[in-house]
Amino acid sequence: MKQITFASRHHQLTNTQTWTPDGQWLVFDVRPSGASFTGETIERVNIHSGETEVIYRATDGAHVGVVTVHPQDERYVFIHGPEHPDATWQYDFHHRRGVVTYQGDTHNLDAMDITPPFTAGALRGGSHVHVYSPNGENVSFTYNDHVLRERDPALDLRNVGVAVPFGPVTPSGHHPREYAGSHWSVLVSQTTPQPQPGSDEINRAYEEGWVGNSQLAFIGDTLSLSGEKVPELFIVTLPTEEAGWKRAGDAPLCGTENTLPAPPAGVVQRRLTFTHDRTYPGLVNVPRHWVRADPQGNRIAFLMRDDAGVVQLWLIAADGSGLRQLTHCSGIQSAFNWHPSGKWLGLVVENRIALCDAQRGEIHFLTADHENPPSGDAVVFSPKGDVVAWMEETHGYRQLWAAKTAV
Known part of the structure; x- marks a missing residue:
């Protein structure tokens, strides 16, 4: 167990894709906590020497955070808040964008157009937690809509979107806060403000x-x-x-003044779990976690309570078959990630960093005697899987730590 950072400030890891492809650097932002958004730099630290480098520095009153790395090259994507924030436009769920920096070039990932007629391939609000697909071609994100929020905040529903490299997208620029982006961005989930009880609507x-x-x-x-x-x-x-991403279904890709952007034609939302009748129904939101598929794309892992109310890891196939409880432990306390081999998952159990056997569910502890419990926000493997990193409060500051996995 090795402390990586030592400065008298906070270091915040994103929940996945925080390593450079060579496994030498961890990327982070400097928010005081996961909930605030006041950091001005995106940085990286060498896990061997402790040397830190600034990858990007925001200007004009903007703030940045939640950085992830392309799986094959040193291309970084992160949230960027608005420059020159004022009383009418400041950082919020619907006022943020994805930004990519690579070899000294920095550009917007997603475009935004908030004045009708809206532009296909552009968003109408803010994107968040940008994660490259395994092959590095596309970027997923969550989304909130400025246009509908202006009408009624209850209409601004969180959704999932994807940015694909079929841009650029350049809105007409009728509003000073609109901007162009390098990628074509669409929503791929469908939500409704008032789901029918007992239905698959969300x-x-x-x-x-x-x-x-x-x-x-x-x-x-x-x-x-x-x-x-x-x-x-x-x-x-x-x-x-490309044609599939740009083909509208029953509703416009860019939405209307009264409706959210809609998924491309042929994108069908399928429900995989049906837990309404369980003693403790539903996936858990505490600890906050992101659903994760194994490197082979066969098994999806998530957190749900067992019949005793204890949070455990569960697995299901992408076609909805084979649901099973993987762990039978004292309780999972964190988000998690798969080991690159697909044989293990990394997480926090009993306030320690642990590996979970992906077949048998056995827990193997990697650490002991933490001064403070590891953060539940991120447990992240290096690309080769030989090192795992996490965050931990150290002398009042959130610092980065790492340990060998020996698997």
């Missing part, structure tokens, strides 16, 4: 994870027959050709 889609390169799984909030929120697991199959 009013929120979030915490997505890639399943191979052509599917995305995510959590969707359904309503039980009694009207209680029950988070269930959903999946969408994505287009594989």
